[in-house]
Amino acid sequence: MTGHEQGAGAVVGVAPAAEARGVSKRYGATVALDSAGLVVRAGETHALVGRNGAGKSTLVSILTGLQRPDSGEISFDGAPAPAPADRDAWRQRVACVYQKSTIIPALTVAENLFLNRQAGRGLIDWRGLRRRAADLLGGYGVDVDPAAPAGSLSVEQRQLVEIARALSFGARFIILDEPTAQLDAAAIDRLFGRMRELRAAGVTFLFISHHLQEVYEVCQAVTVLRDARHILTQPVATISRDELVAAMTGDTGPALTAGADRPPVPRTAPVVLDLAGLRLAGHYQDIDLSVRAGELVGVIGSASSGKVTLAETVAGLRRADAGTVTIAGGTPKPGSVPAALDAGLGYLPQDRHREGLVPLLSVAENATLPIADRLGPAGIVAPARQRAAAERMIRTYDIKTDGPHQPVNGLSGGNAQKVVLARALANEPRVLVLVSPTAGVDVRSKASLLGAVAGAATGGTGVLVVSDELDDLRSCDRVLVMFHGRIVRELPRGWTDAELVAAVEGVEQP
Secondary structure: OOOHHHOOOOOOOOOOOEEEEEEEEEEOOEEEEEEEEEEEOOOOEEEEEOOOOOOHHHHHHHHOOOOOOOEEEEEEOOEEOOOOOOHHHHHOOOEEEOOOOOOOOOOEHHHHHOOOOOOOOOOOOHHHHHHHHHHHHHHOOOOOOOOOEHHHOOHHHHHHHHHHHHHHOOOOEEEEEOOOOOOOHHHHHHHHHHHHHHHHOOOEEEEEOOOHHHHHHHOOEEEEEEOOEEEEEEEHHHOOHHHHHHHHHOOOOOOOOOOOOOOOOOOOOOEEEEEEEEEEOOOEEEEEEEEEOOOEEEEEEOOOOOHHHHHHHHOOOOOOOEEEEEEOOEOOOOOOHHHHHHHOEEEEOOOHHHHHOOOOOEHHHHHOHHHHHHOOHHHOOOHHHHHHHHHHHHHHOOOOOOOOOOEHHHOOHHHHHHHHHHHHHHOOOOEEEEEOOOOOOOHHHHHHHHHHHHHHHHOOOEEEEEOOOHHHHOOOOEEEEEEOOEEEEEEEOOOOHHHHHHHHOOOOOO
């Protein structure tokens, strides 16, 4: 019997376990939350869903007191949230079990449960501490040895210990942030069973997941955020999967379809990127993927899917535990960026500021880094040749700048991203790997960037686009969906927004 079939379970007529009213939060020019709201009724498991960037993480940071909202109010059980500095009071009202565990591996389970809360003065009563831990774990049905090193626990056990620790502070509102991302099917079933038991005992959950099937399995109500706004809150039993996906995607306006009318890549085109049997523990496994010359292949998945780590492996930033990466017929040294570049790879990283640019260098210096050896004799860069090459790139990619001499840290986000792309293409790579190529840029810059990518594919470059932005993927010949480190589905060109998002969120469509 699914969660919503069991009835709402919420306590009617009492104040909500947690409520956010009119919450807004900005980070510079970025609006993370725009008058968003959330009402979680006492005694229910309430899902919070939305695509990456919808505002979920920001709302959680505010609900747990880690961030102050710019405006709006937070309350628990009808009372205003504690002062930001009163961490003990926050712990008594709310706790979050994050996808990345906060358990300290070098300490025992008992030490983690009662960190900074050892009873008495002077010497610690270790036997008494372990006895208290055993009583606490036993009270919540957690079968873990209090004396065991926390680092020896499974992911499932660490989560249950964190839930028990939260409840020991007195909190009865627990936020679970993608708790199933690293669990197998049997462990997920056990977690859901324990959640139902705790809910029956009066614990309220806010459940965040990128797998919508789980929402229907364990939740009674669901809230959707989209573009930093609250879209809907509704009983799970009254909303279909298609309606839920539609609420998450919304009307995204005119699609950016540069290159979507490219002719199909012939099956006789040579394979320029081949991944065979790739595995990296904790990130991805059994990855077999190929890209032909002139082909655009997209990869999409949740934050825990392993897609970015896979791209970093292709680029030589990480080394796989098993499998091979073949670029343009050659197998570069694993875990070596220079080897990948020499093999014919162009790479646009996820974080252009930290990984893609040298901020104090000029546009010309950044854009021409891969071809510096061609700009003068004996490895000496001739300023005139560097300037001429940079000016060609500025024209080709429509980079808005004062000139090649301008420091790259003075550019807008979109133009800075164009510099990174220009550099990736400067060496005429056989393979181009892009991670979130249009993140944080305006619509016009997006169109320009995607046009350049499509142009590279038309010219014969094989392109792998790793992104959550649907517009980044519309011109792809096919899109691969990753989930829990595996490729689980392939969609050919012509997919709809609802179809692709449903595939990412694990929803079976008729």
